Amino acid sequence: MLSERRLEVLRAIVQDYVGTEEPVGSKALTERHSLGVSPATVRNDMAVLEDEGFIAQPHTSAGRIPTDKGYRLFVDKLAGVKPLSSPERRAIQNFLDGAVDLDDVVGRTVRLLAQLTRQVAVVQYPSLTRSTVRHVELLSLAPARLMLVLITDTGRVEQRMIDCPAPFGDMSLADLRARLNSRVVGRRFADVPRLVQDLPESFEAEDRGTVSTVLSVLLDTLVEETEERLIIGGTSNLTRFGHDFPVMIRPVLEALEEQVVLLKLLGEATDSGMTVRIGHENAHEGLNSTSVVAVGYGSGDEAVAKLGVVGPTRMDYPGTMGAVRAVARYVGQILAES
Amino acid sequence: MLSERRLEVLRAIVQDYVGTEEPVGSKALTERHSLGVSPATVRNDMAVLEDEGFIAQPHTSAGRIPTDKGYRLFVDKLAGVKPLSSPERRAIQNFLDGAVDLDDVVGRTVRLLAQLTRQVAVVQYPSLTRSTVRHVELLSLAPARLMLVLITDTGRVEQRMIDCPAPFGDMSLADLRARLNSRVVGRRFADVPRLVQDLPESFEAEDRGTVSTVLSVLLDTLVEETEERLIIGGTSNLTRFGHDFPVMIRPVLEALEEQVVLLKLLGEATDSGMTVRIGHENAHEGLNSTSVVAVGYGSGDEAVAKLGVVGPTRMDYPGTMGAVRAVARYVGQILAES
DNA sequence: GCCTGGCACTCTGTGCGTTCGAGTGCCAGC
DNA sequence: GCTGGCACTCGAACGCACAGAGTGCCAGGC
Numbered sequence: 054m055l056s057e058r059r060l061e062v063l064r065a066i067v068q069d070y071v072g073t074e075e076p077v078g079s080k081a082l083t084e085r086h087s088l089g090v091s092p093a094t095v096r097n098d099m100a101v102l103e104d105e106g107f108i109a110q111p112h113t114s115a116g117r118i119p120t121d122k123g124y125r126l127f128v129d130k131l132a133g134v135k136p137l138s139s140p141e142r143r144a145i146q147n148f149l150d151g152a153v154d155l156d157d158v159v160g161r162t163v164r165l166l167a168q169l170t171r172q173v174a175v176v177q178y179p180s181l182t183r184s185t186v187r188h189v190e191l192l193s194l195a196p197a198r199l200m201l202v203l204i205t206d207t208g209r210v211e212q213r214m215i216d217c218p219a220p221f222g223d224m225s226l227a228d229l230r231a232r233l234n235s236r237v238v239g240r241r242f243a244d245v246p247r248l249v250q251d252l253p254e255s256f257e258a259e260d261r262g263t264v265s266t267v268l269s270v271l272l273d274t275l276v277e278e279t280e281e282r283l284i285i286g287g288t289s290n291l292t293r294f295g296h297d298f299p300v301m302i303r304p305v306l307e308a309l310e311e312q313v314v315l316l317k318l319l320g321e322a323t324d325s326g327m328t329v330r331i332g333h334e335n336a337h338e339g340l341n342s343t344s345v346v347a348v349g350y351g352s353g354d355e356a357v358a359k360l361g362v363v364g365p366t367r368m369d370y371p372g373t374m375g376a377v378r379a380v381a382r383y384v385g386q387i388l389a390e391s
Numbered sequence: 392m393l394s395e396r397r398l399e400v401l402r403a404i405v406q407d408y409v410g411t412e413e414p415v416g417s418k419a420l421t422e423r424h425s426l427g428v429s430p431a432t433v434r435n436d437m438a439v440l441e442d443e444g445f446i447a448q449p450h451t452s453a454g455r456i457p458t459d460k461g462y463r464l465f466v467d468k469l470a471g472v473k474p475l476s477s478p479e480r481r482a483i484q485n486f487l488d489g490a491v492d493l494d495d496v497v498g499r500t501v502r503l504l505a506q507l508t509r510q511v512a513v514v515q516y517p518s519l520t521r522s523t524v525r526h527v528e529l530l531s532l533a534p535a536r537l538m539l540v541l542i543t544d545t546g547r548v549e550q551r552m553i554d555c556p557a558p559f560g561d562m563s564l565a566d567l568r569a570r571l572n573s574r575v576v577g578r579r580f581a582d583v584p585r586l587v588q589d590l591p592e593s594f595e596a597e598d599r600g601t602v603s604t605v606l607s608v609l610l611d612t613l614v615e616e617t618e619e620r621l622i623i624g625g626t627s628n629l630t631r632f633g634h635d636f637p638v639m640i641r642p643v644l645e646a647l648e649e650q651v652v653l654l655k656l657l658g659e660a661t662d663s664g665m666t667v668r669i670g671h672e673n674a675h676e677g678l679n680s681t682s683v684v685a686v687g688y689g690s691g692d693e694a695v696a697k698l699g700v701v702g703p704t705r706m707d708y709p710g711t712m713g714a715v716r717a718v719a720r721y722v723g724q725i726l727a728e729s
Numbered sequence: 730g731c732c733t734g735g736c737a738c739t740c741t742g743t744g745c746g747t748t749c750g751a752g753t754g755c756c757a758g759c
Numbered sequence: 760g761c762t763g764g765c766a767c768t769c770g771a772a773c774g775c776a777c778a779g780a781g782t783g784c785c786a787g788g789c
Contacts (some may be wrong), residue, residue, distance in 0.1 A: 080780080080781075090732070094731085096782065113739055114741075114780070115781070116781065194526070210540060210549075287648070292641045298637065303630045306630070310624065310626065310627060417753080432761055434754075438753090451752090451753075452753060452767085452769045453770075454752070454753095
């Protein structure tokens with residue numbers, strides 16, 4: 054186990070490196086932090102930390118920089134989550150309160166997060182797996198052509214065209230609409246298939262085909278809706294990556310364009326609490342020199358989706374974690390209110 | 392007026408520079424193109440072209456590179472639009488044909504365009520100013536709470552919550568829904584305000600407040616819907632900007648994040664035909680070293696929106712223009728079919 | 730046993746002078 | 760008006776020396 058002072062040295066190295074972006078040496082460390090020991094002692098500690106794999110030298114006779122493992126230790130043991138200042142909190146609240154609909158909430162959130170952390174922000178749309186149906190509407194557009202509109206309690210609306218196998222009377226339509234709604238309104242998506250299963254049987258033979266068609270479209274829509282969408286913002290913050298950003302930025306931009314990659318990235322975050330994935334802990338190769346800070350957010354007690362930021366491994370973890378957590382909280386509040 | 396040969400020299404310079412990304416000298420030019428004259432002659436021509444501002448030297452004793460003005464002349468007079476190969480055309484069609492809804496069409500288009508041109512693609516959603524209303528639905532969620540759902544002929548659906556000033560009976564609701572639809576279905580957005588203007592008067596006094604509220608929400612929604620949205624893709628192609636990309640990329644990424652800037656950018660493109668804006672011709676400062684190739688597309692004869700690409704001024708104009716034009720055509724076809 | 734000051738060593742980054750080569754401008758001649 | 764020749768310029772590349780930061784190690788002190 055590392056002694057208290059060695060941990061302190063690691064903390065100091067991380068902090069200085071994050072600040073200056075330059076390898077940090079023993080002398081500079083003792084000058085900037087009151088460790089109470091001489092550079093020589095720090096050098097010995099550094100040698101140990103290097104043996105253990107927490108720090109590394111870019112080349113002999115340069116200072117040390119933290120390794121992924123070093124950042125990991127820093128995040129797990131040495132750093133807390135830095136709470137935001139109260140002006141910051143107020144700014145968040147004001148900014149998010151202005152949102153008019155779900156798209157706007159998500160859009161504002163991503164911009165806010167990017168601005169606060171000065172990194173690339175990723176926000177997943179609230180997932181619908183735990184959503185409930187608020188209303189199902191059926192409209193007749195033509196004798197054998199219907200439109201299905203699904204409204205969820207998170208405020209999303211989805212519509213589908215339906216070509217019916219046979220013309221469908223207005224009475225039957227109203228009937229189906231009423232029965233459908235009485236069964237599924239307020240129910241979770243996952244429960245809907247079970248609840249509508251026997252609906253066709255209660256209709257006249259001539260209408261059964263259409264009813265079945267409508268139901269299958271509805272079920273398809275539910276499945277499709279549960280697919281997760283996300284948006285990103287603040288890509289211009291990639292230029293903050295540091296002096297080696299020209300080589301780093303390419304794979305990162307490519308990874309960010311792949312929604313699948315990002316969804317997996319957020320998906321890997323554990324459901325409760327904040328997840329920090331550092332450098333090579335990220336499965337995707339292009340993100341090997343980035344860290345991802347993600348957290349779930351939701352309207353109630355359950356997390357319905359995730360949001361987070363992607364930045365260089367050399368990032369201000371306490372500050373970033375604080376911002377991510379705070380934004381997630383406020384977004385949850387906003388969603389709960391609406 | 393420049394002589395035929397001088398124009399030929401300019402064309403050769405543009406082509407070589409676009410290919411090699413290096414300033415091109417007189418000797419190299421005569422070797423790679425059969426101009427039929429000696430390097431010395433070419434040098435004289437180059438001196439003239441430089442006097443006229445079509446080319447420039449990065450420093451004395453380097454080759455020449457085209458200026459914005461040089462590219463402009465090249466695009467206007469010297470270069471055609473390079474048609475795509477038939478495999479390319481087939482690929483476009485296959486790719487776009489797989490789209491299932493409007494979002495999907497736009498998403499596929501932006502990816503396609505980015506891939507074909509290897510540049511940043513920008514696609515504007517079909518504008519709704521010329522759209523018509525397909526259906527307006529009103530749902531009662533609570534005694535004094537309604538939901539308005541607007542369905543357009545381009546397949547977009549928009550919903551709004553409405554808090555009514557007074558409870559609104561089911562009969563009144565059905566009545567309002569019927570009258571509203573009979574007036575606006577099939578009409579253009581722009582005509583709706585006029586068509587519904589006198590609706591409140593025909594209702595009982597107690598319902599008028601609610602009817603007015605509903606109408607104002609409807610009109611708001613129409614206005615908001617006509618606001619233009621767009622999506623971009625292929626940002627990782629920014630890394631192709633060349634050796635000076637680290638300094639260039641920042642303002643470009645920033646500009647790309649501002650939807651307003653991009654909308655203005657596309658908006659500047661003339662309605663008919665393809666528009667090419669080169670370097671400083673772009674009003675936005677961050678895009679002073681990029682060129683924008685944009686064209687309108689639409690489901691019928693009218694252009695309903697625009698799409699295009701953003702790339703370095705040093706781009707393959709004929710190829711890019713060909714790809715942009717082809718994609719716009721196919722998207723138009725797809726939209727017309729659906 | 731741990732910390733410290735001292736010292737030799739090893740790198741990188743920087744400044745400087747030199748060389749090399751591509752490219753130019755100009756001129757005289759055809 | 761085109762061409763070949765020629766002197767000139769300037770940046771890129773290279774080698775080299777030097778300063779500075781940082782290290783590892785060791786002997787000595789608390």
